[in-house]
Amino acid sequence: MNKLIKKIFNNPWIIAVFAPLITAGISSVWISKKQNINIKESLLIIYEFIKNIFNHKVSIWNIILFIMLLFILQYIIVFIYRKNKSKSFCKYPGWYYNFNTMNYKEWIFKWNYQIYANTYDIQSLRPICTCECELVRKTRIENTYYNRHILFCPNCHKIYESPDKDTIEELKRLISYNIDKHYTS
Structure with missing residues (x-):
């Protein structure tokens, strides 16, 4: 009940x-x-x-006219909504798959996107090697010890300095700028 x-x-x-x-x-x-x-x-x-x-008493023509006006109004609203939605997001379908790597200073960075209700969020921003292998964060390689974290490529054995927080923040701003300038309307 x-x-x-x-x-x-x-x-x-x-x-x-x-x-x-x-x-x-x-x-x-x-x-x-x-x-x-x-x-x-x-x-x-x-x-x-x-x-x-x-x-x-209402004539049938008044009812038909009223229903037709409702349908026309509905199509106008849907048309305006779709037009505004397509303008506000992006020109290119799948844009977030195409722009996911960038050279910045001495590193190559890669990232993923999380899409929420017509906005994007940069996720998993990380440096990668020139051979496109993911780097491993270490303080020791075999018998060599480092006083701070370094980035090591398990594929080609190259060693990179780890980027600081300021560099990561600068890169996020630069990525957002490039997306807004080149990939969205």
């Missing part, structure tokens, strides 16, 4: 139809008490008003 009541009150059609009727009933009772009018008379006036609306 409780689920049935929730289902009824969560139905948008029932809410759209009964909410104005309930509001009109409550407001009529409130106004009738405030102006010293009989509640039965005020409810009778509302009933007569609703009955006159339903008894009003």
Whole structure:
């Protein structure tokens, strides 16, 4: 029974139809008490008003014209929405797959994107080797110890300095600038 009541009150059609009727009933009772009018008379006036609306004779052409205007309005709204949506995002489909590596200072960086509701977020920004292998962060290679982290390529055994936080932040800003300038409208 409780689920049935929730289902009824969560139905948008029932809410759209009964909410104005309930509001009109409550407001009529409130106004009738405030102006010293009989509640039965005020409810009778509302009933007569609703009955006159339903008894009003409407030609079929008026109904067809009204439905056609609704469809035209719907198509106009959808057209404007799609036009604005395509302008606000990007010119090229799959742009985020095409621009995911960049040379910056002495490193080559690679990243992924996370797309949220028409915006992008740069994820997993990391330096890679010239052979395109992922680098490993180490403080020791065989018998050689380093006083700070270095980046080591397991494929070609090249060693790179690890970029600092400022370099990473600069690169994120540069990537965002390039995306906004070249890939979005």
